[in-house]
Amino acid sequence: MSIVRAAISQTTWTGDKVSMLDKHEGFARDAAAQGAQVMCFQELFYGPYFGITQDKKYYRYAEPADGPIVQRFASLAKELGMVMVLPIYEEAEVGVYYNTAVLVDADGTILGKYRKNHLPHVEKFWEKFYFRPGNLGYPVFESAVGKVGMYICYDRHFPEGWRELGLNGAHMVFNPNATKPGLSNRLWEVEQPAAAVANGYFVLAPNRVGLEDNEYGPEAVDFYGMSQIVDPRGNYVGELGSGEKEELLVRDLDMNMVQEMRDDWQFYRDRRPDSYTAIPRP
Numbered sequence: 001m002s003i004v005r006a007a008i009s010q011t012t013w014t015g016d017k018v019s020m021l022d023k024h025e026g027f028a029r030d031a032a033a034q035g036a037q038v039m040c041f042q043e044l045f046y047g048p049y050f051g052i053t054q055d056k057k058y059y060r061y062a063e064p065a066d067g068p069i070v071q072r073f074a075s076l077a078k079e080l081g082m083v084m085v086l087p088i089y090e091e092a093e094v095g096v097y098y099n100t101a102v103l104v105d106a107d108g109t110i111l112g113k114y115r116k117n118h119l120p121h122v123e124k125f126w127e128k129f130y131f132r133p134g135n136l137g138y139p140v141f142e143s144a145v146g147k148v149g150m151y152i153c154y155d156r157h158f159p160e161g162w163r164e165l166g167l168n169g170a171h172m173v174f175n176p177n178a179t180k181p182g183l184s185n186r187l188w189e190v191e192q193p194a195a196a197v198a199n200g201y202f203v204l205a206p207n208r209v210g211l212e213d214n215e216y217g218p219e220a221v222d223f224y225g226m227s228q229i230v231d232p233r234g235n236y237v238g239e240l241g242s243g244e245k246e247e248l249l250v251r252d253l254d255m256n257m258v259q260e261m262r263d264d265w266q267f268y269r270d271r272r273p274d275s276y277t278a279i280p281r282p
Contacts, residue, residue: 002254002255002256003252003253003254003255004037004038004145004146004172004252004253004255005034005035005036005037005038005250005251005252005253006036006037006038006039006040006145006172006202006204006229006250006251006252006253007027007028007031007034007036007038007039007040007248007249007250007251008039008040008041008174008204008205008206008227008229008241008248008249009024009027009031009039009040009041009042009206009227009246009247009248009249010042010206010207010208010209010225010227010241010242010246010247010249011023011024011027011042011208011209011210011246012208012209012210012211012212012223012246013047013048013049013210013212013214013215014214015214015215017046017047017061020045020046020047021046021069021072024041024045024046024073025072025073025076027039027041027248028073028076028077028080028082028084029080030248031082031248031250032080032081032082034250035250036082036250037081037082037083037106037144037145038082038083038084038085038143038145038148038172039082039083039084039085040084040085040087040174040176040204040206041085041086041087041176041206042087042176042177042178042206042207042208042227043087043099043152043153043176043177043178043208044061044087044088044089044099044178045086045087045088045176046061046069046088047061047089048212048215048216049178049208049212049221049223050130051120051124051125051126051127051129051130051178052124052125052126052216052219052220052221053126053216053219054126054129058089058130059097059130061089062089062090062091062097063088063089063090063091064090064091064092065088065090065092065100065102065110065113066110067091069086069088070086070088070102070104070110073086073104074104074108074109074110075108077104077105077106077107077108078106078107078108081106081107081144082106083103083104083105083106083143083144083145083148084103084104085101085102085103085104085148085150085174085176086101086102086103086104087099087100087101087152087176088100088101088102089130090102090113090115096132097130097131097132098115098116098131098132098134099115099116099119099127099130099131099134099152100113100114100115100116100134101113101114101116101150101152101174101176103141103143103148103150105143105144106143106144106145107144111141111142111143112139112141113136114134114136114138114139114149114150114151114152115133115134115135115136116131116133116134116152116153116154116155117133117134117138117155117158117161118133118154118155118157118158118161119131119133119154120154124180124219124221125154127154137164138151138161138164138165138168139168140165140168140169140170145172146171146172146255147169147170147171147172148170148171148172148173148174149165149168149170149172149173149174149201150173150174150175150176151165151173151174151175152175152176152177153175153176153177153178153179155175156175156177156187156191156192156195156205157187157191159194159195159198160279162195162198162199163198163199165199165201166198166199166200166201166268167268170199170201171201171202171255171258172201172202172203172204172253173195173199173201173202173203173204174204174205174206175192175203175204175205176205176206177205177206177207177208178207178208178221178223179207179208179223179224180221180222180223180224181222181224185224188207188224188226192205192228192230193230193234193235193236194234196230196231196232196233196234197232197233197234197261197265198267199232199267200232200258200261200262200265200267200268201232201258202229202230202231202232202237202253202255202257202258203228203229203230204228204229204230205227205228205229205230206227206241206249207223207224207225207226207227207241208223208225209223209224209225209226209227209241209242209243209244209245209246209247210222210223210225210244210245210246211223224243225241225242225243225244225245225247226240226241226242226243227240227241227247227249228240228241229249229251229253231253231254231257232257232258232260232261232262233257233261237251237252237253238251
C-alpha cells in the first residue's frame with residue numbers, strides 16, 4: 001500500500017490504571033474512526049512514568065507480554081482492523097522485568113516484541129531499578145501496514161540501533177517516549193529527523209504530556225508532549241503535538257518515499273562497516 005494512515009497519542013497520567021486503559025481504548029477507536037491503520041501509544045502507556053522514583057510498589061504494573069492488557073488491545077486491534085504498538089511493563093519471569101513494546105497485527109495476532117536496550121539511570125530516570133536491558137536485538141516485523149520496527153525513548157540517543165532497524169528492513173519505526181524539559185529539548189528536535197534521513201524510513205514518536213502531580217506531588221515531571229511524525233527526508237508530517245495537553249495525531253504516510261529516499265541517497269551502499277574499527281563486529 002502506498003498510503004498508510006498512522007496515529008500516535010499523547011496524554012498524562014489520569015491517576016489510575018483502569019481509566020488509563022479506557023482512555024487509550026478511546027484513542028484507538030477515535031483513530032480508527034478517522035481511518036487510521038496503525039496506532040502507537042506513549043511509553044509505559046497505562047501507568048505513570050514511575051522512573052522518577054525508586055519504589056518497589058511499581059513492580060505491580062508489570063505483566064506478561066501476552067497478559068490481560070495485551071490481550072485486551074489485541075482483541076481491539078482485531079475489531080478495528082488496526083495494527084497496534086503497545087508499550088508495556090513486561091514481566092518475563094518472576095522478578096525479571098523489561099520496558100517492552102509489543103506489536104499486534106490488524107487481525108489481532110501478536111507479531112512480536114522489542115525490549116528497550118538502552119536504560120538511563122540518572123536523576124528522575126531510575127530505569128535500572130525497574131528493568132533489565134533488552135536482549136532481543138532490533139527486530140523488524142512484517143505487518144498489515146508494512147515493515148515495522150520499534151525503539152523506546154532513551155534508545156533514540158544511540159544511532160547504532162536506528163541503523164540496525166534500517167538494516168533489518170524497517171520502513172517505519174515507532175519510538176514511544178516519556179521525555180521532559182531540560183537537556184533533551186534540542187535533541188527532541190533533531191534526533192528523529194536525523195534518524196529518519198540517515199536510514200530512509202518514517203519515525204513516529206509519541207511523548208507523554210503534562211504534569212503527573214496527582215502521583216508525585218512537587219516531585220512530578222512536566223512532560224512536554226510535542227509528539228512527532230517524521231518522513232524519510234527528515235520533514236515533519238503535519239504539525240507537532242501540543243506541548244501542554246493530550247492529543248491524537250493522525251497522519252498519512254506516503255510509503256513510496258522510503259524507496260525514493262533510499263534511491264536518491266545511497267547511504268546503505270556507501271556505508272563502510274569495515275572502516276568503523278572502534279565498533280565491534282561479529
